[in-house]
Amino acid sequence: MNDAGQYLAHMRARAPLVQNITNYVAMNVMANIMLAAGASPAMAHAQQEAAEFAGLASALSVNIGTLDPEWVVSMEGAARAMNAAGKPWVLDPVAVGATALRRDAGARLLALKPTIIRGNASEIIALAGFEAAGKGADTADAVSDAEAAARALAGQTGGVVAVTGGRDFITDGRAAYRVAGGHALMPRITVLGCSLTGIAAAFAVDQPALPATVAALAYYAVAGEVAGKVAAGPASFQVAFIDALFNLEPEEVTARARIEVV
Amino acid sequence: MNDAGQYLAHMRARAPLVQNITNYVAMNVMANIMLAAGASPAMAHAQQEAAEFAGLASALSVNIGTLDPEWVVSMEGAARAMNAAGKPWVLDPVAVGATALRRDAGARLLALKPTIIRGNASEIIALAGFEAAGKGADTADAVSDAEAAARALAGQTGGVVAVTGGRDFITDGRAAYRVAGGHALMPRITVLGCSLTGIAAAFAVDQPALPATVAALAYYAVAGEVAGKVAAGPASFQVAFIDALFNLEPEEVTARARIEVV
Amino acid sequence: MNDAGQYLAHMRARAPLVQNITNYVAMNVMANIMLAAGASPAMAHAQQEAAEFAGLASALSVNIGTLDPEWVVSMEGAARAMNAAGKPWVLDPVAVGATALRRDAGARLLALKPTIIRGNASEIIALAGFEAAGKGADTADAVSDAEAAARALAGQTGGVVAVTGGRDFITDGRAAYRVAGGHALMPRITVLGCSLTGIAAAFAVDQPALPATVAALAYYAVAGEVAGKVAAGPASFQVAFIDALFNLEPEEVTARARIEVV
Numbered sequence: 001m002n003d004a005g006q007y008l009a010h011m012r013a014r015a016p017l018v019q020n021i022t023n024y025v026a027m028n029v030m031a032n033i034m035l036a037a038g039a040s041p042a043m044a045h046a047q048q049e050a051a052e053f054a055g056l057a058s059a060l061s062v063n064i065g066t067l068d069p070e071w072v073v074s075m076e077g078a079a080r081a082m083n084a085a086g087k088p089w090v091l092d093p094v095a096v097g098a099t100a101l102r103r104d105a106g107a108r109l110l111a112l113k114p115t116i117i118r119g120n121a122s123e124i125i126a127l128a129g130f131e132a133a134g135k136g137a138d139t140a141d142a143v144s145d146a147e148a149a150a151r152a153l154a155g156q157t158g159g160v161v162a163v164t165g166g167r168d169f170i171t172d173g174r175a176a177y178r179v180a181g182g183h184a185l186m187p188r189i190t191v192l193g194c195s196l197t198g199i200a201a202a203f204a205v206d207q208p209a210l211p212a213t214v215a216a217l218a219y220y221a222v223a224g225e226v227a228g229k230v231a232a233g234p235a236s237f238q239v240a241f242i243d244a245l246f247n248l249e250p251e252e253v254t255a256r257a258r259i260e261v262v
Numbered sequence: 263m264n265d266a267g268q269y270l271a272h273m274r275a276r277a278p279l280v281q282n283i284t285n286y287v288a289m290n291v292m293a294n295i296m297l298a299a300g301a302s303p304a305m306a307h308a309q310q311e312a313a314e315f316a317g318l319a320s321a322l323s324v325n326i327g328t329l330d331p332e333w334v335v336s337m338e339g340a341a342r343a344m345n346a347a348g349k350p351w352v353l354d355p356v357a358v359g360a361t362a363l364r365r366d367a368g369a370r371l372l373a374l375k376p377t378i379i380r381g382n383a384s385e386i387i388a389l390a391g392f393e394a395a396g397k398g399a400d401t402a403d404a405v406s407d408a409e410a411a412a413r414a415l416a417g418q419t420g421g422v423v424a425v426t427g428g429r430d431f432i433t434d435g436r437a438a439y440r441v442a443g444g445h446a447l448m449p450r451i452t453v454l455g456c457s458l459t460g461i462a463a464a465f466a467v468d469q470p471a472l473p474a475t476v477a478a479l480a481y482y483a484v485a486g487e488v489a490g491k492v493a494a495g496p497a498s499f500q501v502a503f504i505d506a507l508f509n510l511e512p513e514e515v516t517a518r519a520r521i522e523v524v
Numbered sequence: 525m526n527d528a529g530q531y532l533a534h535m536r537a538r539a540p541l542v543q544n545i546t547n548y549v550a551m552n553v554m555a556n557i558m559l560a561a562g563a564s565p566a567m568a569h570a571q572q573e574a575a576e577f578a579g580l581a582s583a584l585s586v587n588i589g590t591l592d593p594e595w596v597v598s599m600e601g602a603a604r605a606m607n608a609a610g611k612p613w614v615l616d617p618v619a620v621g622a623t624a625l626r627r628d629a630g631a632r633l634l635a636l637k638p639t640i641i642r643g644n645a646s647e648i649i650a651l652a653g654f655e656a657a658g659k660g661a662d663t664a665d666a667v668s669d670a671e672a673a674a675r676a677l678a679g680q681t682g683g684v685v686a687v688t689g690g691r692d693f694i695t696d697g698r699a700a701y702r703v704a705g706g707h708a709l710m711p712r713i714t715v716l717g718c719s720l721t722g723i724a725a726a727f728a729v730d731q732p733a734l735p736a737t738v739a740a741l742a743y744y745a746v747a748g749e750v751a752g753k754v755a756a757g758p759a760s761f762q763v764a765f766i767d768a769l770f771n772l773e774p775e776e777v778t779a780r781a782r783i784e785v786v
Contacts, residue, residue: 017662025289025305027549027590031714036758040662041714042619043549046592049623056622066289068308095304098318099311138279138302188508190293190303233505234298243757246712287551287567328551330570357566360580361573400541400564450770452555452565495767496560 001177004257005250007203007215012038016058016205018198021045021075023065023094026194033195036246039202050074054081059201060089063194064096064105072105079112088115088204092197097126113157115209118197121146124163128152143169160209164193168217172210176262179214181221183228185237196220218257223248263439266519267512269465269477274300278320278467280460283307283337285327285356288456295457298508301464312336316343321463322351325456326358326367334367341374350377350466354459359388375419377471380459383408386425390414405431422471426455430479434472438524441476443483445490447499458482480519485510525701528781529774531727531739536562540582540729542722545569545599547589547618550718557719560770563726574598578605583725584613587718588629596629603636612639612728616721621650637681639733642721645670648687652676667693684733688717692741696734700786703738705745707752709761720744742781747772
């Protein structure tokens with residue numbers, strides 16, 4: 001992990017088509033963030049096309065933010081299509097502990113063994129079946145409180161689990177990394193976490209999931225630091241952040257990434 | 263109402279989880295506006311979880327912007343949950359006069375006696391059963407033309423009714439206030455009204471609805487004035503406006519609020 | 525077409541109510557772009573009101589971006605209402621070649637003879653039944669590769685077809701125009717094309733469709749040039765672009781428009 005920028009360079013060269021079955025709040029900003037990074041996002045959720053569309057895409061992200069039972073069927077169909085094709089997919093278990101509908105959807109998607117799971121601490125804790133403090137989209141637990149849950153989930157799926165927050169924690173159940181950076185304004189802007197899930201999906205195309213995820217988070221953290229230097233509040237932060245995702249060169253990401261082996 | 267800022271301070275200290283069953287156009291910006299102000303918004307609309315989610319939230323906003331008959335069922339369930347728990351909920355009757363579907367939804371939600379109703383003049387007039395000039399999301403009536411309708415609605419629900427526009431009018435059927443401020447660009451940006459509905463819901467947590475609504479509108483109007491000083495058009499206005507909501511201190515809101523007792 | 529600005533002036537004076545049955549990704553930005561230009565957008569999609577709402581609107585845009593079979597029924601109903609009333613409607617066939625659901629929806633809407641079709645090259649080629657290279661929302665074909673498809677579609681519908689990209693191509697099957705301008709960042713920002721579809725719908729109210737479409741595209745291209753001069757990346761471009769749509773005067777559009785008769 002001495003060269004996080006190479007994963008960015010690889011992703012940009014590939015410009016992968018990534019299908020996103022995501023929540024209504026995230027769709028626009030997530031698409032813009034993925035375009036700025038260099039991916040080609042597409043949002044397609046209908047049961048009649050979700051799995052077919054997955055056949056065209058190089059990766060998939062699934063997000064349960066504004067959940068509906070019918071969408072869960074599409075999510076499962078698309079995830080199965082990715083699994084069958086050996087392509088990566090990422091689960092974002094938004095507010096998974098809040099209601100029975102979410103707990104059930106989380107369990108069903110978890111059973112399909114996502115390549116990567118990315119959530120905040122409360123979500124990772126709840127998805128692992130542990131007791132979380134936070135119920136909504138915002139976390140009420142610290143990243144460090146979710147490390148055991150992350151390791152447990154990774155053991156269960158055989159995939160990568162990333163807990164994002166003040167300092168991110170990423171593990172495949174054996175190795176583990178921490179990524180520092182970002183900015184204090186980031187939790188005051190909605191769907192930056194959801195959008196990072198899409199970035200992780202794009203980075204994981206044709207790459208091993210663990211370093212690709214670490215690199216995606218490091219890239220995001222560096223962009224957050226860049227944006228934080230010019231932002232006057234959360235909205236100008238978002239503008240500067242997306243511009244930074246677009247302007248950052250791989251070399252700069254490598255030089256500024258703060259990745260630590262646990 | 264000499265200290266509008268204290269309601270902002272109270273809301274920020276509480277950082278209430280507010281559930282929003284709102285339209286697709288509003289979801290992202292509304293969440294960002296509520297986060298910038300200091301609340302914790304969550305969007306959850308499915309019939310299978312709307313009422314359950316309402317049990318976790320401290321307040322609810324219901325918005326009929328991109329209406330669907332199934333969503334009305336969720337709105338009613340969540341509103342009933344708030345009523346049963348004695349928690350505030352706010353109705354935003356977007357374009358309620360436009361179609362039979364909207365008139366029916368408006369009547370059904372009105373029957374559940376929202377704590378607060380916030381709309382533009384045409385919407386308040388139409389919801390009260392009077393003859394409105396505007397049919398779409400934009401108003402074609404002046405705030406002053408909607409005062410009688412607002413008083414009638416407040417009498418009917420026992421709650422607060424706010425008509426927002428050039429100069430806002432707020433009443434509980436007995437007392438009434440006017441709030442001045444804002445900026446001429448605000449009607450040229452979508453969902454600023456919808457988002458204000460969410461702010462009013464957050465302000466009303468553990469506070470009497472009438473002064474909380476007046477304070478929410480005054481805070482919004484001051485932020486509009488701040489943003490108007492630097493905006494070069496509607497998009498830069500929106501960025502500056504959200505930054506201002508984040509940066510405004512309670513004392514500044516109190517000092518700059520232009521609230522008039524009617 | 526020596527006075528593109530007059531179409532902008534006409535649209536602003538009319539401020540038409542335009543109904544948009546569009547995708548979730550586009551809704552917010554499309555509404556803001558239409559408001560900035562001077563139109564009055566409304567998003568209403570439910571089967572129970574789509575056709576009724578169309579009766580209130582002066583124009584309609586239909587976009588199949590985040591498609592669902594039930595929405596297609598609403599799209600057809602609203603399009604039929606516009607046809608019956610002699611009012612213009614515009615089809616945006618997002619990713620029409622990607623899946624069977626999209627191909628079917630595209631064919632059904634095409635059979636209703638849209639006043640205007642606006643898409644990128646891959647979409648126009650796929651809608652015409654030709655072989656397209658691009659499958660997702662991004663094009664993989666050049667505008668010039670889609671000219672024959674555009675002419676074929678226009679012959680089939682009797683309407684106008686616009687292929688947008690580096691240099692736009694617009695035809696009614698007989699006459700044809702090219703519009704230059706815009707900026708290289710525009711494909712890196714989602715839903716600018718979708719939003720242009722709404723602008724074209726607003727321009728076509730009470731105007732002949734061919735010059736109205738050409739003028740709408742020229743206005744957009746000039747705004748893109750203005751924004752490109754100050755943008756530091758895609759997000760600041762979007763802010764500057766919407767501000768430019770708001771600030772541009774008809775005379776400036778006429779003076780700067782780069783329209784070529786084919």
